[in-house]
Amino acid sequence: MLKIEGLTVNYGGIKALKGIDMDVPEGKIITLVGANGAGKSTTLRSVVGLTKITSGKIYYQGQNITGKNTVDIVRSGIVLVPEGRRIFPNLTVYENLVLGGYCEKNKKIFDERLEHVCTVFPRLKERLKQKAGTFSGGEQQMLALGRALMANPKLLMLDEPSLGLAPLIVKNIFEIIQTINKSGVTVLLIEQNAKAALEIADYGYVLETGNIVLKGSGVELLSNENVRKAYLGIA
Amino acid sequence: MKNDQKTRRILSIALIALVGIVLFLCNQYLDSYQLRIINLCGIYITLGLSLNLIYGFTGLFSLGHAGFMAVGAYTTALLTMPPQLKQMNFFLEPIVPWLANVEVGFFWALIIAGSITGLIGFLIGAPVLKLRDDYLAIATLGFSEIIRIVFTNLQNVTNGPLGLKGLPPYTTIWWSWGFALVSILFMAYLFKGSYGRAFIAIREDEIAAEAMGINIFRHKILSFTIGSFMAGIGGGLLAHLMGTIDPLMFRFLLTFNILLIVVLGGMGSISGTVISAIVVTVSMEYLRFLDGPMNFLIFKTDGIPGMRMVIFSLLLMIVILFFQRGLMGSKELSWDFILGPKDKTLNLPEEE
Numbered sequence: 001m002l003k004i005e006g007l008t009v010n011y012g013g014i015k016a017l018k019g020i021d022m023d024v025p026e027g028k029i030i031t032l033v034g035a036n037g038a039g040k041s042t043t044l045r046s047v048v049g050l051t052k053i054t055s056g057k058i059y060y061q062g063q064n065i066t067g068k069n070t071v072d073i074v075r076s077g078i079v080l081v082p083e084g085r086r087i088f089p090n091l092t093v094y095e096n097l098v099l100g101g102y103c104e105k106n107k108k109i110f111d112e113r114l115e116h117v118c119t120v121f122p123r124l125k126e127r128l129k130q131k132a133g134t135f136s137g138g139e140q141q142m143l144a145l146g147r148a149l150m151a152n153p154k155l156l157m158l159d160e161p162s163l164g165l166a167p168l169i170v171k172n173i174f175e176i177i178q179t180i181n182k183s184g185v186t187v188l189l190i191e192q193n194a195k196a197a198l199e200i201a202d203y204g205y206v207l208e209t210g211n212i213v214l215k216g217s218g219v220e221l222l223s224n225e226n227v228r229k230a231y232l233g234i235a
Numbered sequence: 236m237k238n239d240q241k242t243r244r245i246l247s248i249a250l251i252a253l254v255g256i257v258l259f260l261c262n263q264y265l266d267s268y269q270l271r272i273i274n275l276c277g278i279y280i281t282l283g284l285s286l287n288l289i290y291g292f293t294g295l296f297s298l299g300h301a302g303f304m305a306v307g308a309y310t311t312a313l314l315t316m317p318p319q320l321k322q323m324n325f326f327l328e329p330i331v332p333w334l335a336n337v338e339v340g341f342f343w344a345l346i347i348a349g350s351i352t353g354l355i356g357f358l359i360g361a362p363v364l365k366l367r368d369d370y371l372a373i374a375t376l377g378f379s380e381i382i383r384i385v386f387t388n389l390q391n392v393t394n395g396p397l398g399l400k401g402l403p404p405y406t407t408i409w410w411s412w413g414f415a416l417v418s419i420l421f422m423a424y425l426f427k428g429s430y431g432r433a434f435i436a437i438r439e440d441e442i443a444a445e446a447m448g449i450n451i452f453r454h455k456i457l458s459f460t461i462g463s464f465m466a467g468i469g470g471g472l473l474a475h476l477m478g479t480i481d482p483l484m485f486r487f488l489l490t491f492n493i494l495l496i497v498v499l500g501g502m503g504s505i506s507g508t509v510i511s512a513i514v515v516t517v518s519m520e521y522l523r524f525l526d527g528p529m530n531f532l533i534f535k536t537d538g539i540p541g542m543r544m545v546i547f548s549l550l551l552m553i554v555i556l557f558f559q560r561g562l563m564g565s566k567e568l569s570w571d572f573i574l575g576p577k578d579k580t581l582n583l584p585e586e587e
Contacts (some may be wrong), residue, residue, distance in 0.1 A: 050445065074448030088436060090565060099436045102429065103448040151447060178328035 001026040001048065001186050002078070003051075007056035010159050016042045019056065019133050019209040024155065029177070029187045031218070033194040033231060036089060038122035039142065040190040041083055043207070044157050048073050048080045059157070065143055075103050077154035084163060085144040089133030093124055096143055108111030109149075117146045120179065138169035145176060149185075157188045174200055194231035198222045206231070253418065258408050261492050268410065271476065272520050277411030278472045284418045284449040284494040284505065290494070291502035291565075292426070293458040294438030295364065296372040298490050301353050305386055305485035307414070307467030308474035310348035312394075312399045314339050315475070320398060322419030324345040324399055328390045343407040345414075345449050348465040355382075356463025364455045379490065387482040398481025399474075406476040414468055415509075422505045435503070465572030499554060500561050507563030522546055 003022035009017040017039045024030045034040050047049040047058055049070040058066045065073055074080075097114060104110050118125035125187050127135075132143055136232050141161055148156055158177065162170040170193065178200055181187045191197035198204050198218045206227060207212035214221065221227050261273055282304070289297050316324070316334050329335075339347070363374045393399070425431045433454045438442035445451050474480045492515070500511030510565045522543035529536045553564070568574065 048446065052443065069450075070445050071450045073446050074446065080446045081444055082446050086361065086440050086446075088443065090437035095432070095435075099432055099444070099447055099449075102433065102436075105429075147447070211291060 001061060002188065003059040004043070004047070005057045007043065007046060007058065008054040009039070009046055009051060010054045010166065015210055017022065017046070018147060019206075020207070020210070021213045022205055022212070024186060024188050025202070026186050027181075027184065028202040029181050029200055031189040031191060031201035032207055033191070033195040033197055033204060033221075034189050034229075037209070038207040039102045039210045040207055041159055044080055044159050044188070044190060047157065048078055050080075077152070078157065079148045079151045079153035079155070080157045081144050081148045081159060081161065083159040085137075087135075087140050087143050088133045089131070091132060092129050093135075093143060095134055096126075096130040096147050097124075097150050100147030101152075103151060106131045113150050117149050120149065120176065121146045135163050138172065141169075141173055142163060142176070143181070145173075149180065151227060153185055155188060157185045157190075159190050160192060161189070162191060162193045172194055194227065195222070198227075248275065253395050254412070256362050258412055259435060259456065262408050272517060274408060274476050275409045276513045277408070277415040278406075278476065279493070279496060279513055280415035280467035280509050281411075281418045281465055281472070283500065283508040283512045284415075284422055284492050285462045285469060287500075287502065287505070287508045287535045288422065288425075288434075288465070288498045289458055289462035291497055291504070291508075291525050292370060292431070292438060293434040295455060295459060295461070296368055297375040297384075297462075298372045298487070298494070299359070299375030299379035300493050301485040301489040302375075302382035303356060303463045303466035303485060304381055304470030304473065304489065305379075305482065306352045306355055307348040307385060307470030308347075308480050308485070309393055309399070310467070311341075311344045311471030312350050312402050312474050312480060313337070314344035314347060315341055315403060315440055316399065317403075319364075324397070324401070325391070327395070327397065330394075331391050334392065345471045348471040349464040351462035352467025352470070353460045354555070355421060356466075357460045360456050360459035360463075364452065364459060365517075376490075379485075379487070383482050383485050386485075393482070396482060400479045402475050402478050402480070404475060404478055406472050411472050411476070414472060418465055419505060419509060425504070430454070430457070430552045438503070449518055493583065498561055499551065499565035502561060503565035504561065504563040504567055506568035507561055507566075510568070511562055518550075519543070519547065529568060 002022075004020060004022040006019045008015070008019050020039075020043065022032070022043075023029075032040050032043060042051055046053050046078055053066060056066070056138060057064060058074075060076065060078060065076070088099065091099070101110050101113055104113070123139060124143060124146050125146065132140065135143060141203060145158075145161070149221060160176065161173050174196055177189065186192050189197055189201065198221050201218035204211050204216065204218050206221065206222045214224065214227065216224070258273070261270065265273070275346050282300070286297070286300055289295050313321075313334055314337055317338055321335060357377070357490050359378045363371060363378065366374055387396050389395065426435070433444070433449045435449065436449055437451055437454055441451055477484075496512045496515050497508060499515065500507030501511070525543040526540050527538045558564075
């Protein structure tokens with residue numbers, strides 16, 4: 001569904017990505033793990049056109065989307081949940097969700113999606129009129145996910161959904177991600193929490209200072225000696 | 236009372252009618268000094284809303300409002316002044332021939348002025364809106380000064396530092412409040428729709444807004460252009476209320492006055508701007524007694540010019556301390572606020 005070929009990104013003189021290749025097949029959960037500064041977020045941001053690509057190509061459903069603008073990419077069904085949730089704190093939950101469905105002008109389809117989001121996140125439904133900024137971290141993450149679902153993504157890209165959340169909430173969020181995936185949405189997940197991510201992923205990539213150093217199925221990577229040492233803290 | 240859309244619409248129309256009647260009575264019975272203050276209130280509502288659109292709603296910290304108002308004021312003035320009056324004004328250097336004999340009606344002059352200001356806002360915005368926050372403020376402030384300096388030196392178009400005198404006093408209560416009303420209705424309409432929501436999303440979080448498929452740059456430009464358009468009209472109205480304009484009128488202080496209205500009323504609140512425009516304009520006038528000599532029994536002071544500004548600043552500080560987000564915050568004094576929320580029937584799944 002999404003294919004990245006030889007993606008390089010430079011920030012000024014710094015090489016953030018040094019030519020990575022990735023493949024995200026339809027209907028799967030793919031994860032990209034790595035330490036701080038490995039280039040995980042840069043990869044996602046390049047896909048949606050928020051970061052300028054130095055070289056390389058990105059294909060989505062067989063079409064070259066390299067260098068297209070963000071608005072067109074979002075409309076074609078790739079939705080990014082940015083790092084740190086980035087909900088709109090001064091707006092109500094309802095308004096946040098409305099903005100998530102910004103590209104959909106048809107009221108009927110919009111209402112259906114809202115209904116869908118409310119079934120996935122009953123917590124949001126209870127609090128539609130509450131200001132999003134008053135939410136706890138976990139609820140904000142749910143809102144961020146719900147807001148992304150309002151755009152009816154075919155490919156949902158999550159940038160560190162576990163950031164700053166309590167372990168129990170993280171578990172909850174990851175279950176929700178699996179539910180979303182089962183409803184037919186392809187998921188590309190970026191995580192520092194390698195264990196949690198690899199456990200639910202069908203396939204994983206390990207990124208290290210701009211290069212992909214390992215790839216394999218989630219289970220394979222979890223049992224890989226190097227991964228265990230470097231990312232799971234298990235010798 | 237039934238709490239629905241129709242009641243609200245009737246209430247809104249009734250309120251507008253009431254304001255209309257009050258204005259009519261004011262027009263009949265008040266003297267010209269008081270009328271001038273009421274006029275100023277109306278104009279400052281338009282101007283406050285225009286800056287609130289740019290700064291309060293879209294989050295673009297722009298300090299170029301005086302410049303836009305100058306463009307609007309000069310355009311309207313030059314378009315409405317009769318040829319003889321122009322000849323009288325331009326005694327140092329004659330006016331350029333293509334402007335010498337132009338004379339259009341006040342309404343069209345205002346619309347043209349707004350459009351030209353909007354165009355200039357667009358041209359300035361296109362390069363400048365790539366900047367953010369303080370940098371944007373400095374850049375727009377710079378452009379506003381550039382406009383003023385250009386107007387000071389374009390002797391044969393703007394009459395330079397001499398300014399334009401004897402403008403026909405077209406601005407009446409109906410003009411100033413008419414445009415204020417149109418601005419209020421326009422803003423209320425805008426922020427019900429998707430454009431308004433996109434503006435607010437950009438203010439809240441640009442990256443998230445962009446990730447949602449909102450074209451950031453286009454919406455920023457749009458907001459800036461509409462804001463400039465309104466500022467141009469406000470400038471035109473102000474020019475014909477004052478009767479005299481010169482480039483010195485459009486210094487930073489003017490931008491500051493409007494910024495004050497926006498911040499005091501609450502950034503991102505239409506009703507807040509309306510209330511604070513009226514409060515600020517009226518109190519600026521009624522605090523004038525502070526400039527005069529005062530007698531405190533124990534000691535007497537001679538008139539201290541500028542004393543009211545000191546007091547006014549103090550009042551402002553107190554308001555900012557206790558209402559950090561302005562009088563209204565980003566809330567609206569709407570019918571929902573007064574009557575309680577509408578029974579919105581969202582099509583939501585029932586709780587099990």
